[in-house]
Amino acid sequence: MDGVVSYRKRRGVEAFMLGFSILLAMAGYLLTHLNRDASLPPLWPVALIALGGIGVGLHLVIRWRIPYADPLILPLVMLLNGLGLAMIHRLDLDDSRAPHSAELQLTWLFVAAAACIAVIIFLRDYRVLQRYPYLLFLAGMTLLMLPMVPGLGLEKNGAQIWIHLGNYSFQPAELAKLVLTIAFASYLVEKREVLALAGGRVLGLDLPRPRDLGPILVMWLVSLAVLVFQKDLGTSLLFFGLFVVMLYVATEKPSWPILGTAMFGAGAFGAYLMFGHVQTRVSAWLDPFSDYDRNYQVIQAQFGIAWGGIFGTGWGLGRPNITPLAKTDFIAAALGEEIGITGLIAIVMIYAVIVARGLRAALGAKDPFGKLLAAGLAFVFAIQVFAIIGGVTRLLPLTGLTTPFMSQGGSSLVTNWIMIGLLLVITHQVRRPAAVVAAMPMASLEGDTTELIDVSPLMATPRPAAPPELLNPEGSPDDKTGQLPTIDADQLNGPIPATRPISTSDETAEIARPDQDEATTWDATDSEARP
């Protein structure tokens, strides 16, 4: 044996990168004030202590509970959060109507970090989440549909995706994306073999059997309902895309994403023909200047990014406030204006690295649930960033998704941090060396040959058939490391047949004959009984 490959903890690297990310966020904040008033803001040590406190708190909890977690995820997320906060603060300076959204967002960041810490402390074994796929599915669907309930739903900025509880408004779809990712992962762990079965072959594609199309049809209808009734293209794209991607990861069948894309394309085209608000979005995407007033927001975002150019105007020196909703949906445009396309590409890179680290954890995960959950969480971030930054830069029609960690909004921030907590827990389990050892084959027994006992004399006397679960106690029949068949006690006591092949050494002869403290049944017809 060459030894076992494992990963270093690298908590020192994490601490260093965390410090670097907080430095960058503070630089954005301080540069804004330096560029505008040539002096530092009086409260900057408070901001540094707040950000540093969150960073140190999370870092210490990770050191304590999940020391093998991925060292990059936390610094990257902190950097995005910090830059988002700096930009929201910068937008506050020119916003007389809501001049304290950065402080509010910082409060939410405390809540979100506390939620992440709670996940890390109380959920070290993420597999408990696997237990209730259908309940979670139902809960996720309910959350998704909640804004359609009359009296509870709230229409804001043309999309009915809010509910209001007392004085607070809340986006249930944000929580739904977490709940549904877990539900999809646990559902697909159970069903992936069935869904991977090929039905007919059409145009060189293995299509699934028609009766296995049920789940994808349900998701398609729900996505269409969200698109039509809540007027929210982004949420509908996010959930359907997530489901299709996870189906693909689970089954490894390219027919699922092709089918999914075709279904979503058909549904979206149908919605385009039938509903005015979808047509508005598409025209704002393909030809924004046809109606300057209606597409004002998209046009201003384009002007902002163009004005920023390659290196940007500098923190605090642009005019990102002209774009409506610059703090939420269009924060990418505001950043593109002030730190330029160089900075915007850096931000997209950081998102890409977070997604890559999630997929890396999925590749390394030993259990299928961890694999699917990590891949699903990574894709939730990927789809959101692709849809919103693609929408802001007019690569895609604009969708009302949040920019994870950056845009203003409490429900999104808390959910995203909980997802990061889950991802960290999974990476800890993946990178921990003990998990590698446990997954190794039993080295000492692997080379041993199993002694064969001739059972033909025993087969003459009829025996009651063993219950099926005893024939194949764990795993598939060809599972080498699974339990070896055990021998009934009365067989051992009886005469050993003379034709018994003698094995090469005493050790193997002994090892293949299990001790019998409890009577377990080994049926003579074992091999025939297997499917």
Next chain:
Amino acid sequence: MSDLVVLGLKLGFLALLWLFIAFVANVIRTDLFGRKVPAAELAQASFEAASAPGKPQRISRKVGKQLPTVLKVTHGPQAGKVLPLAGGVLIGRAADCQLILDDDYVSTHHARIALSSDGYQVDDLGSTNGTFINNERLSATTPFGLGDTLRIGRTMMSVEK
């Protein structure tokens, strides 16, 4: 502030941002393949030493003065489990054992690790499939020191300080 300073700060910020990404890339690069686990961490060395006969005895004598304190399961379904030696450990399938191995190849009371004047020793309690130290089946009480590997059924164990 002068335009030149503003420009310098702006470019400096972007340079730092990309330096951050370069650091991230470097962390990913050095993290790509993991590394070989050192002996102490997984008791891997003791397992490898067991395949080269003669060697483990010498190692155990060198450090033999200090007594080990814990028994660590290195391979098998319970890999990673650590329990105190504390004078002696009874290993088997029965509920009154300190280390319960749920394995068809393990007897009810399989083996006992006990402290003697020369350090810890292993006694086979008449098991069916035997107890192995460094892949040799026990026929009498055998010393069990640092660097030795004890195998019972599918489980491998070593002692550590």
